[in-house]
Amino acid sequence: MVTIYQDYNDEPEDIFLPLPEELACAFYALEMDSYTADTDFFEPLLPRHGTFLELGCGTGRIARKLVGPGGPSAPSRLVIGIDISIPMLQLAARNQQPSRRSLSYLCMDMVQLAFSIKFDAILIPYNTLNLLGSQDKINQCLNGCREFLQPGGKLLVQLFVPSEEFIRQNKTFQFQMFDRPGGGKIIKEILKQYEPQSQLVLIEERFRVRPMQEGEAKEDWNKNYTIAGFSADQWLSLFTTAGFTPTNIHGDYSGSHYHQSTSSTLLLSLTLK
Numbered sequence: 001m002v003t004i005y006q007d008y009n010d011e012p013e014d015i016f017l018p019l020p021e022e023l024a025c026a027f028y029a030l031e032m033d034s035y036t037a038d039t040d041f042f043e044p045l046l047p048r049h050g051t052f053l054e055l056g057c058g059t060g061r062i063a064r065k066l067v068g069p070g071g072p073s074a075p076s077r078l079v080i081g082i083d084i085s086i087p088m089l090q091l092a093a094r095n096q097q098p099s100r101r102s103l104s105y106l107c108m109d110m111v112q113l114a115f116s117i118k119f120d121a122i123l124i125p126y127n128t129l130n131l132l133g134s135q136d137k138i139n140q141c142l143n144g145c146r147e148f149l150q151p152g153g154k155l156l157v158q159l160f161v162p163s164e165e166f167i168r169q170n171k172t173f174q175f176q177m178f179d180r181p182g183g184g185k186i187i188k189e190i191l192k193q194y195e196p197q198s199q200l201v202l203i204e205e206r207f208r209v210r211p212m213q214e215g216e217a218k219e220d221w222n223k224n225y226t227i228a229g230f231s232a233d234q235w236l237s238l239f240t241t242a243g244f245t246p247t248n249i250h251g252d253y254s255g256s257h258y259h260q261s262t263s264s265t266l267l268l269s270l271t272l273k
Contacts, residue, residue: 016206016222024223025087027186027207029059031178033095038125039065041253042156045269049076050120053148055110055141056128057081060092060103066123067103080119082108111137113144121154130160130227133200135238138228142242149272155244159266162194162201162229166264170194184211194229201229232258232266244270 019027039062046052046066057063063081079102083089089105096103108114110124111132122145132138145155166172174190187208194201203226209219230238236246248269251258258266 014220016220019205019207019221019223021085022087023221025059025085025091027188028088029091030181030186031176031188033059033061035061036065037253038062038158041255041267042123042125045156045248046077046121046123046154051078051117052080053115053119053122054079054081055122055124055145056126056131057083057092057105058085058088058126060095060105062123062125063092063103063105064095076102078102080104080106082106082110082113084109111140111144113141113148115148118148118150119153120150121156122149124155124157126158127160127227129157130201130229131225133226133228135228138238139242142238142244146243146272151272153272155239155268155270155272157239157266157268157270159235159268160201160227160229161232161235161264161266163264164261166192167194167196180209180211182211183213184209184216186210199229200226202226232260235266235268239268239270243273245273246270 042062043066052066054063054066060081063079067077067079081092081103082105083092084107086107089107092105096105110128124141124145129138129141132141149155170193172190172192176188177185178188180186187210189206189208191204191206192201203224205223207219207221207223209221211218239246246268248267249258250256250267251263252265253267
């Protein structure tokens with residue numbers, strides 16, 4: 001029997017269960033593993049040969065493409081990807097071709113980098129640096145990048161920067177829908193709220209699993225976290241203090257200029273002084 005409510009206020013509130021890490025990784029892979037816009041942007045900025053480090057490699061979707069398909073004309077690159085999430089790294093390992101010894105993954109905190117080699121380039125994609133939240137942790141990460149980057153080496157970064165429009169609105173709501181393996185849909189809702197005093201962005205991600213098949217129940221999950229919401233000038237100051245010089249600044253993957261009023265993406269190519 002279906003209950004019919006006379007008013008929206010009479011409807012019961014949605015109940016979301018905390019999203020388990022393993023399921024979060026599966027949703028991430030389902031949503032992002034075919035995404036290539038960021039890789040296509042960063043790949044030409046990297047040397048064809050050398051040793052690279054990716055911070056926050058997740059399922060390895062970028063690291064796999066940076067290594068390339070192999071063959072005599074392919075780039076000669078050794079790529080190491082690190083992540084703090086064991087389930088993410090397990091997914092990355094399952095997707096790795098056994099013959100590709102030029103790609104490896106490590107469980108490591110990006111705030112506490114520890115290597116016996118130096119890298120020709122370091123990549124911090126997909127707003128990973130924002131996740132550290134505080135300037136202290138971001139400084140620790142950047143100091144580690146400086147320590148393990150070759151002189152003249154490249155640091156490539158993608159950052160979320162609140163646009164003037166977002167700060168003015170204070171809250172945003174986005175949603176997207178993607179196919180669920182085995183049938184049905186997953187509806188993802190993203191709620192963001194900017195806190196001007198702390199310069200943090202509070203994010204809630206909701207996942208509504210709709211099997212659309214008899215005998216399978218609906219599921220509602222959510223995940224809450226915060227990210228740093230610094231301005232572009234603040235980010236540039238942090239990089240400069242850590243010893244990096246910006247060489248390219250863009251506002252999207254097409255290479256357009258960054259505009260504070262409308263851009264929420266800041267793409268940086270920096271060189272170690």
